[in-house]
Amino acid sequence: xxxxxxxxxxxxxxxxxxxxxxxxxxxxxxxxxxxxxxxxxxxxxxxxxxxxxxxxxxxxxxxxxxxxxxxxxxxxxxxxxxxxxxxxxxxxxxxxxxxxxxxxxxxxxxxxxxxxxxxxxxxxxxxxxxxxxxxxxxxxxxxxxxxxxxxxxxxxxxxxxxxxxxxxxxxxxxxxxxxxxxxxxxxxxxxxxxxxxxxxxxxxxxxxxxxxxxxxxxxxxxxxxxxxxxxxxxxxxxxxxxxxxxxxxxxxxxxxxxxxxxxxxxxxxxxxxxxxxxxxxxxxxxxxxxxxxxxxxxxxxxxxxxxxxxxxxxxxxxxxxxxxxxxxxxxxxxxxxxxxxxxxxxxxxxxxxxxxxxxxxxxxxxxxxxxxxxxxxxxxxxxxxxxxxxxxxxxxxxxxxxxxxxxxxxxxxxxxxxxxxxxxxxxxxxxxxxxxxxxxxxxxxxxxxxxxxxxxxxxxxxxxxxxxxxxxxxxxxxxxxxxxxxxxx
Ligand SMILES: Nc1ncnc2c1ncn2[C@@H]1O[C@H](COP(=O)(O)OP(=O)(O)OP(=O)(O)O)[C@@H](O)[C@H]1O
Numbered sequence: 001x002x003x004x005x006x007x008x009x010x011x012x013x014x015x016x017x018x019x020x021x022x023x024x025x026x027x028x029x030x031x032x033x034x035x036x037x038x039x040x041x042x043x044x045x046x047x048x049x050x051x052x053x054x055x056x057x058x059x060x061x062x063x064x065x066x067x068x069x070x071x072x073x074x075x076x077x078x079x080x081x082x083x084x085x086x087x088x089x090x091x092x093x094x095x096x097x098x099x100x101x102x103x104x105x106x107x108x109x110x111x112x113x114x115x116x117x118x119x120x121x122x123x124x125x126x127x128x129x130x131x132x133x134x135x136x137x138x139x140x141x142x143x144x145x146x147x148x149x150x151x152x153x154x155x156x157x158x159x160x161x162x163x164x165x166x167x168x169x170x171x172x173x174x175x176x177x178x179x180x181x182x183x184x185x186x187x188x189x190x191x192x193x194x195x196x197x198x199x200x201x202x203x204x205x206x207x208x209x210x211x212x213x214x215x216x217x218x219x220x221x222x223x224x225x226x227x228x229x230x231x232x233x234x235x236x237x238x239x240x241x242x243x244x245x246x247x248x249x250x251x252x253x254x255x256x257x258x259x260x261x262x263x264x265x266x267x268x269x270x271x272x273x274x275x276x277x278x279x280x281x282x283x284x285x286x287x288x289x290x291x292x293x294x295x296x297x298x299x300x301x302x303x304x305x306x307x308x309x310x311x312x313x314x315x316x317x318x319x320x321x322x323x324x325x326x327x328x329x330x331x332x333x334x335x336x337x338x339x340x341x342x343x344x345x346x347x348x349x350x351x352x353x354x355x356x357x358x359x360x361x362x363x364x365x366x367x368x369x370x371x372x373x374x375x376x377x378x379x380x381x382x383x384x385x386x387x388x389x390x391x392x393x394x395x396x397x398x399x400x401x402x403x404x405x406x407x408x409x410x411x412x413x414x415x416x417x418x419x420x421x422x423x424x425x426x427x428x429x430x431x432x433x434x435x436x437x438x439x440x441x442x443x444x445x446x447x448x449x450x451x452x453x454x455x456x457x458x459x460x461x462x463x464x465x466x467x468x469x470x471x472x473x474x475x476x477x478x479x480x481x482x483x484x485x486x487x488x489x
Contacts, residue, residue, distance in 0.1 A: 045157050049191050049203035053234075055226045067094030068212040069221060074184045077144040084184050085110060085121055085142050091184075092122070101229040103127055104137060115139070115170060116257045120163040124180075126232060132253045133170040134264070137237045138227070139163040140180035151207065152181055152188060161202065164192040168200070170254065170262055172277055172320030176236040178227065185211040187220045189227070240264075242275065242322060244312040249275055249324055260286055260379060265328055272328040273309055278321040288313055290379040291323060296353060303372050304346040329366035329374055335429060337488035339373045341481055346375060347422065348477045351415040355381050358413055359392035361425050387412045390445060395435065395452045396424035398473075402456075405449040419472035419480060426484065427460050 069091050075083035085108065092106035103126055110121040114131070120139045129135040141160035143152055152160075164179040179190040186207040193201040208220030217225075227235070240251035249268045256263040260283040266275040278287050294308040309324040350357065357364075359380040366374045380392035387410040394405070398420045401411055411417075428435065435455055438448050460469065464483070471479040 043200060043202055045161050045190060045202040045204050047201075047203040049189065049205050051189065051205050051208070051223050051226075052191070053223075053226050053230060055222045056229065065094040066098045067091035068215065068217060069184055069210050070215065071185075071211045071213050074211055077146075077183070081142060081144055084144065088142055088182065088184050089122065095225060095228065096127075099225065099229065102225070103231075104228055106140075106228075107131060115163060115166040116262065118163055118166050120160075122180075124228070124235075130253075133167070134240045134251055134254060136167055136171070137232045137235050138178045138180065139167055140182065143181065143183055145183050145186070152183075157181065157188075157190065157204065161190050161192065164190060165200065168192060168194055169279060171237070171240065172322075173240065173242070174236050174238050178235055180224070180227070182210060182220075185209070187224060189223070242266075242312070242320060244310050244324075247310065249273070249322075251275060258377065259283075266324065268309060268324055268326075271326060274306070274325045274328050276323050276325060278313075281315060281321065284313065284315060284321060286379045287311075287321060287323065289381070290377075293355060293378040293381050294323075294325075296355070297350065297378065300346075300349050300353065302346055302349065304342045304374055306374055306376055325376075327368045327374075329368045329376075332362065332365040332367050332373065335426060335488075337485055340484045340488075343373060343375070343422070344477050344481045344484075347415075347418060351384060351418070354384050356384055356413040356415065356418045357381050357392075358418070360418060360421050361393045361396065362429055382413050385412050385414055393421060393425070394438065394445065394448055395455075396421040396428065397449075397452070399453050399456055402449040402453040406446050406453070408446070415475050416473055419475060419477075420469060423465075423468050423472045423480070423484075424456070424460070427465065430487070433459060 067090070073087070075087050077084070089106060089108045096102050096105055104124045105127055107123050107125055108121070109123050109131070110119055113119050114123065114136070115133055121142045122140045123131075123136045124138040124140070125131060125135050126137065139160075141156070141163060143156040143160070145152060160179050160181040164177040167177050168174060174194075176191065176193040179192065181188045181190060187210045188207050189205040191203045191205075193203075195201060205223075208223050209218040210220035210224065212218050212221065242249040242251065247268070249266045252265040252267060252272075254262060255265050255274070257279075259279075261276045261279055264275045264277065266273045268275075278284060291308065291311045291313060294306070297305050298307060306325040306327070306329075309326050311323040312319075313321050313323070315321070347357070347360075355378075357375060357378060357380070359377060360375070364375060364377040366376055368374055382388055390405050390411055394402075397405070398417060401417060404411055433455075436451060460466075464487075468480065468483045471483055
């Protein structure tokens, strides 16, 4: 195992500036036996990567603190990752302030799920850009190295890599991403390259020393500063635009993530739109179905549905698959009396057209700029009365249907079922009773159907809710409208 370190040469150019010459020909590094690491996609990160940039000379102002990661200032691993994390960000602040060549901030994001549901410890974002997944240039993770391993464990490398994989998913046009894995004493760069739609190639650099023993910069530090001195495109970032035939859609920021898609605010034809981008090609059929249904629903010319501006779902091309919807809406927060009529009328027209939404719930209702309510996400919709397996919203189904799910039977989605689901979701939104939600990834639908059946056996039993449910059971759209509107009097 090679363990030599090269000292950097710091020359004082004049009394105002220092110049750090980074000597690439004689860099020191740790190297470790290759370890096989499984990432989120179950791939191995074992191929070695030579540090990909030429270490360059960097000028810095005299007396400025440059965040050298001095050995005796780094919190020990016994103090825990939290302190190491805080220390890392402080040193990065000093680095990004000290060097004119660096146009990034290194931001601590470990407390919130910036990348969909994932929380990397830090991200590298251009100084002028707001914090948004679309603007993340590189990601990083801080992990403690245990004496047992003497190296980042396979789990650590896999964990860090998964953030890079997620970033590639959220920035669908970028070709590659770098992930920094560090414990403040050493660092590793993980490179994830996308050569096809889901074909990722992984490489990692040998561990390089980041900490400084004697006030001079270590090789890993030079690498880190060099990385931060690259322009965003060199680090794999690309401006977020999508193309379909001769049309261009600019992605502005991410606004939501669903099970199958990431949704962005976009600009298309000088209008604000929502761009719904497929997370994985395994969901393509659901997207195609939504595309098909949206085309059908366009005939209704409804103020309470979205319009499909265009769709790009060609699996022969490697690029992102997406649909562009308008208008761009805001979140739906509370029910208003004037929402009842348009919602019921829209459902009636959709039912007459021969379809059931099947996923009627708060999250699939939005409000447009004119305060119209819009029913979105038609990916789970089905033809009326067609027996199918359960999908979509479970917690608001009628008790008999929940029983069918418990018994493993197919469900014939009728308009009555949809109206009961609507009533129950209004009930949940209005009263907000404590009701457990199915944790993401829990497929034990039968068990959850039992939980919800039991819940409804004890709720919405008052005479007014019984009347409302009766109207839904009889598909009495008009009766339902007036009963629900009376709730707001
Ligand atoms: N037109 C729009 N304007 C603003 N935000 C939107 C728009 N369309 C969708 N969104 C946002 O994106 C989120 C996800 O959208 P949608 O439900 O269509 O995706 P999905 O992947 O099919 O979700 P799931 O299958 O989990 O229900 C919505 O909850 C909403 O926050």
